[in-house]
Amino acid sequence: MIKKKIKSEKPPFPFYFLFQEIPVYAILYMIRKKEGFHLRYKKQIQKLLLSVFSLLLCLLSPLSVSAQDFPSGWPSAPEISSASGVLMEASSGQVLFDKSMNEIRYPASTTKVMTALIILENIPDLNKNITFTDIILPDLAPGNSTINAQVGEVLTVEQCLYAIMLASANEVCTQMAVEVAGSVENFTAMMNAKAAEIGCTNTHFVNANGLPDPNHYTTAYDLALILREAVKNEAFCKIAGAAKYTIPPTNKTAASRNMENHNALLVDGKYYYEGAIAGKTGHTEAARNTLVTAASREDMTLICVVLRSENDERFTDTRTLFDYGFDNFHSQSLYWMDKTTPAGNVILPKAVTADALSVSDSDENNQRTRTWSYNGTELYRTSMQLPLSVETQITADMSMFRIGTVKTIFPSPLLLPIIITLTILFAVIMIILIVKYHIRKQNRKKKS
Known part of the structure; x- marks a missing residue:
């Protein structure tokens, strides 16, 4: 465990500065240089950019996905402080x-x-x-x-x-x-x-x-x-x-x-x-x-x-x-072909035994799959090649796998800043065009 703060560590990148301050001053510079735009518009542009950035974070940030559905009657889970x-x-x-x-x-x-x-x-x-x-x-x-x-x-x-x-x-x-x-x-x-x-x-x-x-x-x-x-x-x-x-x-x-x-x-x-x-x-x-x-x-x-x-x-x-x-x-051990060789094991509440599980079989592509469920929630599944025999159960032909979790693949953490950067740049260009349009419109009114 690291006892002290690691000096090589850096705080999170200042996205506020990248996505708000820099675009604001870029807009002010590009417009003010040509159109006489004043710094008094800075706050309005900041608010607009901040709104765009906040919306992007809401849309692009990955959502927390629970990866486990627990059966009804499952022991009540405790609270923890860790994130x-x-x-x-x-x-x-x-x-x-x-x-x-x-x-x-x-x-x-x-x-x-x-x-x-x-x-x-x-x-x-x-x-x-x-x-x-x-x-x-x-x-x-x-x-x-x-x-x-x-x-x-x-x-x-x-x-x-x-x-x-x-x-x-x-x-x-x-x-x-x-x-x-x-x-x-x-x-x-x-x-x-x-x-x-x-x-x-x-x-x-x-x-x-x-x-x-x-x-x-x-x-x-x-x-x-x-x-x-x-x-x-x-x-x-x-x-x-x-x-x-x-x-x-x-x-x-x-x-x-x-x-x-x-x-x-x-x-x-x-x-x-x-x-x-x-x-x-x-x-x-x-x-x-x-x-x-x-x-x-x-x-x-x-x-x-x-x-x-x-x-x-x-x-x-x-x-x-x-x-x-x-x-x-x-x-609890689970048995299929006989009562001596477990087909796997499942974790159940202490008052519940394997006899309380419901069992279902399905056949596909010369393979039979048996599923054990508790109160409607699947806990374990194992498959074996057909035709079934005791010998088949203990050979390498038998494959076991666990289901019941849904894993979500998140993009690389680098992808989100790239997407936000490109979108912000697009938003900046649109703001520049809109502001310049209104300035030209005001100039035409003054001339007329």
Whole structure:
């Protein structure tokens, strides 16, 4: 987690200046120069442009789309303070809570979950030595989250992973990206490919550490998918779930580096949560506070993501959602061909069993699909090739997939400013033509 404000971060672009002040003075200059137009018209033009700009924002801004329809009689969801949040059960991928989970936001250092996962999948030898190069120098700027690695310093891959997940070291992310893929650009291409592979549709990475960039974004739902994939890796859970870790002296650093996990749910204290197994915090001025965490109890592993939180809300909100999930739901196995091999599992309210689900079958293209629903809402679906047989069920011919969510693909965050810019320019031209028309009309009246 970044402890201080990152100086490399910049506040949101001043669209007010771009779309109101500049066009106003452009109009005044172009007209006044030729027609003797006076600055007293500035306020009228400002009001007109502001109205146009406000209308454009209303029309072009993406709407928040709820991605989950919950059945009637579903346990009442709690309130959270974070702007976006999701609670997902890991084995089924079923969403149990949704607050604007498909809204695109900055992930900050929760990006490093994907960074660590790509490293673990591509460097199996955690004892491999990594020598730091001058590629890390930009990330060592004051205010950045770092372990102050030195050019020429040697750390193991395992030590680098602890530095990434516990100390949130930006320079270590960059060095490991180059180690894995030859460049940060190639590494982020791997990150984006992995995100698409696991079902993320509203995510795009341009760096390995999560520093804000207009084209580096994700959603709470997509981050849940990423952490869901990451916790399948035992090494990831060991590293991301550690309360503390020490890097001993190296060839460039005489003192040991003692690191503590910034996720308060994983360490003893006020917010510790029994069953929490792994997670990652994040903070930038653009993203505010972010948090992804996994917790396991009994037969369920829950994934919780909260984005754009203030102060300690990310910890209280996550605890609230975990309590909601574990207190109100349980996992039920679903059977089709026999009672020994589950066809899948579904998460239901604790008082409800799988016997309460309605079942329907449909056939198409030599494939039979069975759907399980609760109170009219579809919860799970699985398909199998015809003709059906017990042998077919346990072969690779059987495919399972989960439905019940509607994902909305948003355009790149860069597209909206481009559309607005072009439209504003068109509006400016029209205003100029209208004003010049009225001036000419007034001049003709004076002459007549």
